[in-house]
Amino acid sequence: MQKAAGATGSKGSSGGGRRQATKAKLYEAAVTLIAEQGFSATTVDEIAERAGVAKGTVYYNFASKAELFEELLRYGVGLLTESLQRAADDTERSGGTKVAALDAMIRAGLDFIATYPSFTQLYVAELWRTGRAWQSTLLVVRQQAVAVVEEVLREGVAAGELSDEIDIPLTAAALVGMVLVAALDWQAFQPERSIDDVHAALSRLLQGRVGGSRA
Amino acid sequence: MQKAAGATGSKGSSGGGRRQATKAKLYEAAVTLIAEQGFSATTVDEIAERAGVAKGTVYYNFASKAELFEELLRYGVGLLTESLQRAADDTERSGGTKVAALDAMIRAGLDFIATYPSFTQLYVAELWRTGRAWQSTLLVVRQQAVAVVEEVLREGVAAGELSDEIDIPLTAAALVGMVLVAALDWQAFQPERSIDDVHAALSRLLQGRVGGSRA
DNA sequence: GTTTTTGCACTGACCAGTCAGTTTAAAAAC
DNA sequence: GTTTTTAAACTGACTGGTCAGTGCAAAAAC
Structure with missing residues (x-):
């Protein structure tokens, strides 16, 4: 790591x-x-x-086994947040749209999960558990990661690029979940697929090219 | 239960x-x-x-602690699959579109998670773990659940309702993940939101009313 | 010479699984 | 309809093993 x-x-x-x-x-x-x-x-x-x-x-x-684990969590999510933020900023800098930024973040998320599959899995396994010692650590750390996505969504709505009817916190959670689960599933059950395939499938979903009636 | x-x-x-x-x-x-x-x-x-x-x-x-757990998994996923299938069939029977069926399945998924939050959490926490005794049980059980979604996607493509460019297995995984994570997040971090809000947010994403340029 | 690491023995709590014996309830015998 | 028998269901004290965390003297790294 x-x-x-x-x-x-x-x-x-x-x-x-x-x-x-x-x-x-x-x-x-x-x-x-x-x-x-x-x-x-x-x-x-x-x-x-x-x-x-x-x-x-x-x-x-x-100090203890639990503290080792907590530091590990903080460290790992720090890496993820950084990577997502960088993807968003890079798109911004090169004049891309907000949707392009979200797309770049999906890619960054996939790259991260491909690089640190164990960490991702561990994070997912612990995130929604209640009553554990490190719950508060996880709460903070989750907020940090989701906030990056929320911000881009907000900017997209402000720029008129995204529908202003969307529910920012819920949509952010759904997007993160989509990437998380699709990626873990890819690694565990469909490892023969390329990262580009996975990215393309998620991209299509994000851009409404699945259910939005098309040819 | x-x-x-x-x-x-x-x-x-x-x-x-x-x-x-x-x-x-x-x-x-x-x-x-x-x-x-x-x-x-x-x-x-x-x-x-x-x-x-x-x-x-x-x-x-x-026979053992592990077997109790495995039986629990089988039992719970059976309930979920049944509920998803019923949602799809009901929509079918009342002449709804495939997209409507997917939407109904999202609702059924949310209802299930709201009813059995603990089970869902436990399922997510264990699903991608490798090298545990019950891995094979989980594989079967996951396949069962995802297959229901895949089938509806396939029918939607056949009916010309969904783009034939979509990648069925990956899209199914992404949809399931979207619902799973959004729902768990809702329960854990935004419990004040109504199930209708959550449903609406996911519905919008499914139907491409987020990134598909709209007013 | 101070910080960090090692190696290893030790402790005390905790826990999965066992087993000899008890309870329950229904069927069989009277 | 009361007593006896049977078998399934249940009980809880007990065992053998595991593991987090400690203590410490000596070596290695800086």
Whole structure:
């Protein structure tokens, strides 16, 4: 899952990234295992072993198993949000329409999921669970991601490009869901399809070329 | 979750439904707990306690914790499929279009999720996990549900109602995902919205009244 | 010389699954 | 219609194993 940027740990800035490197190895190990088995079924021993570190190191770097998981969530959604935002901004810069921006975000979402399938799966599995310790973390993190989509929708309506009858929060959720589920399904059950096929199918849905009577 | 019909147990028919009643209580207890906490984090003791039976009873009725879960999955998806199929058939019978049938299925999906939110959540959380014992059960069960949507899409294309450029399997997955995620999000984060609002938002997306340039 | 990592033994809680025995209710015997 | 028998259904204490988290001395990295 690459290196984490920004203020992450206690020290951080000076010296070097030995701790960061260790943390990254632990994220990488944890994300796959937890996606496959779930949080509770994944043991700290397993994570340590896959990361190639001693169990004690896990506890030197994270207060608990749950905290490792929470940091992982924050880190991963940060990457996604960044990627979506960049797609929107790039389209903007090159003078594209808002619909084009949404389309670019769909593509960025698909790319992200193709790159980090485990993370996506884990996110989906945990997002709507109630009563877990990290629920509040997830709430914040979801809001962050959905907000990017909502903003583009709002701009599209303002620009007269999208119907002003649309319900922004619900439509944003539906779009995100469409991409999320289609992508996971693609990876799990139709891996022979290309990312372009998937993108084209979603694009058609977004642009109303499915049910809008056509030849 | 009501009673299960059909040939379910070893004896069954004669006498009465004492076992069935017990199983139903166990399904009911398990679905909520597992949706909230996940499979591994939910203990058999908890399930038994909530169902108001002794732990041994769980093992008298099911071979293992995993099998209880698998039966629960089969049962729940059976209900969903039935409901989707009925929505499609009803529309058919009353001479509606295929798009109307899809719309009715969206409504049926939303109704189902509103009635059994825990089950839906649990299904989504487990569907794309690899390497678990019940994976094959889930595969079958998913296919069953998605097939209903695919069939209507196919008929819509044949009738010239839908563009023949659409990719049936991918579009079906995307539609299911749209409904699933929008509904879960509605329940979790925007519960103040009415089911009609949610339905309207999804309907608009299906019928291309979002991105298809409109007034 | 300070920070980080290692290796490993240990603990205490927790939990899936078992089993010998009890209850329930209906059929069989009287 | 009351007693006896039977079998299914249920009970809950118990077992064997697993796992999060700890403690610590010594090594490695910086």
